[in-house]
Amino acid sequence: MQFSEELLTLKDQVRFDKSFKVGKYDKIVIAGMGGSGIAGRIFSEIYDEKPVFLVDDYDIPSFVDDKTEFIAISYSGNTEETISASEEAAKKHANVHAITSGGSLSKMGFDTIIIPSGLQPRSSIGYLLMPLVNTFIKPKIGDVDEAYRLLSETDKDNEEEKSIASEIYNGEHIPVIYGSRPFRAIAYRWKTQFNENAKVLAYSNYFSELNHNDTMPLKDTYRKDEFYFLVFRSDDSRFSKRITVTEKITGNSFRMVDVRGSSLLAKLFYLIHFGDYLTYHLAELRGVDPQDVSLIEKLKKEIA
Amino acid sequence: MQFSEELLTLKDQVRFDKSFKVGKYDKIVIAGMGGSGIAGRIFSEIYDEKPVFLVDDYDIPSFVDDKTEFIAISYSGNTEETISASEEAAKKHANVHAITSGGSLSKMGFDTIIIPSGLQPRSSIGYLLMPLVNTFIKPKIGDVDEAYRLLSETDKDNEEEKSIASEIYNGEHIPVIYGSRPFRAIAYRWKTQFNENAKVLAYSNYFSELNHNDTMPLKDTYRKDEFYFLVFRSDDSRFSKRITVTEKITGNSFRMVDVRGSSLLAKLFYLIHFGDYLTYHLAELRGVDPQDVSLIEKLKKEIA
Numbered sequence: 001m002q003f004s005e006e007l008l009t010l011k012d013q014v015r016f017d018k019s020f021k022v023g024k025y026d027k028i029v030i031a032g033m034g035g036s037g038i039a040g041r042i043f044s045e046i047y048d049e050k051p052v053f054l055v056d057d058y059d060i061p062s063f064v065d066d067k068t069e070f071i072a073i074s075y076s077g078n079t080e081e082t083i084s085a086s087e088e089a090a091k092k093h094a095n096v097h098a099i100t101s102g103g104s105l106s107k108m109g110f111d112t113i114i115i116p117s118g119l120q121p122r123s124s125i126g127y128l129l130m131p132l133v134n135t136f137i138k139p140k141i142g143d144v145d146e147a148y149r150l151l152s153e154t155d156k157d158n159e160e161e162k163s164i165a166s167e168i169y170n171g172e173h174i175p176v177i178y179g180s181r182p183f184r185a186i187a188y189r190w191k192t193q194f195n196e197n198a199k200v201l202a203y204s205n206y207f208s209e210l211n212h213n214d215t216m217p218l219k220d221t222y223r224k225d226e227f228y229f230l231v232f233r234s235d236d237s238r239f240s241k242r243i244t245v246t247e248k249i250t251g252n253s254f255r256m257v258d259v260r261g262s263s264l265l266a267k268l269f270y271l272i273h274f275g276d277y278l279t280y281h282l283a284e285l286r287g288v289d290p291q292d293v294s295l296i297e298k299l300k301k302e303i304a
Numbered sequence: 305m306q307f308s309e310e311l312l313t314l315k316d317q318v319r320f321d322k323s324f325k326v327g328k329y330d331k332i333v334i335a336g337m338g339g340s341g342i343a344g345r346i347f348s349e350i351y352d353e354k355p356v357f358l359v360d361d362y363d364i365p366s367f368v369d370d371k372t373e374f375i376a377i378s379y380s381g382n383t384e385e386t387i388s389a390s391e392e393a394a395k396k397h398a399n400v401h402a403i404t405s406g407g408s409l410s411k412m413g414f415d416t417i418i419i420p421s422g423l424q425p426r427s428s429i430g431y432l433l434m435p436l437v438n439t440f441i442k443p444k445i446g447d448v449d450e451a452y453r454l455l456s457e458t459d460k461d462n463e464e465e466k467s468i469a470s471e472i473y474n475g476e477h478i479p480v481i482y483g484s485r486p487f488r489a490i491a492y493r494w495k496t497q498f499n500e501n502a503k504v505l506a507y508s509n510y511f512s513e514l515n516h517n518d519t520m521p522l523k524d525t526y527r528k529d530e531f532y533f534l535v536f537r538s539d540d541s542r543f544s545k546r547i548t549v550t551e552k553i554t555g556n557s558f559r560m561v562d563v564r565g566s567s568l569l570a571k572l573f574y575l576i577h578f579g580d581y582l583t584y585h586l587a588e589l590r591g592v593d594p595q596d597v598s599l600i601e602k603l604k605k606e607i608a
Contacts, residue, residue, distance in 0.1 A: 034516025048365035051355045061352035172526045192517040201525045203507040212338025213496040217505045222476045245606045302549045
């Protein structure tokens with residue numbers, strides 16, 4: 001499947017309706033790396049009924065116990081950090097679940113949701129995220145439908161994404177993405193998509209934390225014109241004010257990205273898909289294969 | 305006080321022996337922004353007996369309740385996000401504590417540790433961090449003494465820091481700092497010190513997560529030579545192997561930073577201080593005032 005075809009599957013992924021049965025628990029721990037880990041990051045920002053703790057490492061925290069819902073996410077099912085963390089969680093009698101398309105993780109005896117294989121992990125974000133949303137948030141059908149519609153529209157018209165990609169390409173810019181709650185993790189998702197799809201270094205940060213550090217160099221850093229600041233528009237007046245004032249006092253003109261949609265679910269997926277197309281177009285302009293992650297595979301082999 | 309004099313106070317700060325009395329709790333929530341927020345970030349990486357949740361925003365998660373130890377950290381005591389979060393926590397009957405040098409936060413009736421005023425918040429990291437360490441970890445006297453000794457040595461000899469600063473200055477490089485557990489937060493601390501002290505944009509990331517995204521562009525990104533990769537050496541073989549292999553397959557030569565010390569506390573403070581001097585020297589070379597954060601102050605006024 002071509003990468004552009006992978007992108008067309010996202011709209012259907014939001015209709016993926018599997019969920020876990022969970023018992024009594026007082027905290028959730030989600031383990032996952034890279035493209036699989038993003039699902040946990042996004043979920044942890046939109047759910048706060050119980051503490052959600054993310055593990056993107058080999059080891060799990062001491063507090064994991066039999067009151068912990070532990071969810072291991074690995075698209076391939078063979079991510080060594082996630083396998084290691086899951087084994088530790090099982091030893092501590094956590095209630096371990098898994099989301100994977102196969103691999104070792106699917107054979108460890110955990111309560112597992114199997115998702116379709118054949119995609120890049122980062123192109124399966126709907127399959128990876130929706131089981132979390134279905135289990136703990138239970139979205140309205142209308143919200144899922146709205147997300148489906150917005151994703152379909154983005155598939156048909158992504159001229160704005162293409163135009164931003166051109167600007168970045170022409171200036172050989174270093175993309176920096178600024179989000180704000182509840183889209184901090186999406187800003188990070190864009191950073192990783194720039195990395196993996198377009199093979200350019202990119203960074204993300206978020207309001208208002210960045211007003212306590214990035215703000216100083218935004219005015220007087222060297223190489224300032226080499227950066228390209230993409231900022232998600234916020235309908236929270238506390239953040240929108242900070243964005244406007246930051247632009248003004250640092251003498252920058254941010255490229256604002258409108259967040260379309262009315263439900264949170266639709267907004268999240270709309271923004272995700274915007275970043276998918278933006279980085280896909282940049283890959284095309286650069287003449288690099290957006291699917292190619294051979295270096296990451298090579299690294300996995302060398303350290304195994 | 306000159307910035308260089310502020311740096312000389314750090315060794316004494318690690319001997320700051322105040323702590324909170326805590327009752328029964330099942331989770332810890334720490335609120336703080338920027339230079340004050342770093343203390344929570346560092347603490348959350350070295351303590352895992354109970355879940356630690358960080359708040360760097362106006363609002364607190366729904367799960368905050370009367371079993372929550374809530375610690376508000378604001379050097380000035382006037383950080384609007386932290387004040388807002390603390391008020392919300394008090395309403396939810398969390399056990400609220402504060403660490404501050406004064407301001408509104410000191411007058412809100414919380415159980416408060418007052419720390420010396422007159423420093424930049426980022427230069428008071430010892431005062432901000434040690435109450436957390438003293439309360440929940442209880443360091444050995446020998447570890448505190450080791451940290452004191454290493455910091456004193458760094459105060460007397462920071463030639464290596466100066467030499468790295470020169471390289472970065474001469475190439476007008478964009479610093480990127482790669483850490484690994486338990487020093488991920490220190491990598492972020494360095495990023496913020498580059499921002500606030502030297503007024504240059506800088507970024508941080510950590511192993512092994514970065515092997516799932518940054519690794520691709522590390523080989524073929526445009527502008528590759530403009531970056532300067534600082535990597536903390538790790539004595540965890542899983543990370544040290546990843547560092548070596550990443551360098552090799554991406555064709556980069558990282559500037560490795562040795563982590564001196566034997567106790568974790570000493571290592572943490574040694575690395576913090578290394579970054580302090582490195583960014584201070586870069587500020588000097590650039591001819592900018594490391595103490596100047598007038599833009600951040602201006603922003604605070606404009607949004608108030």
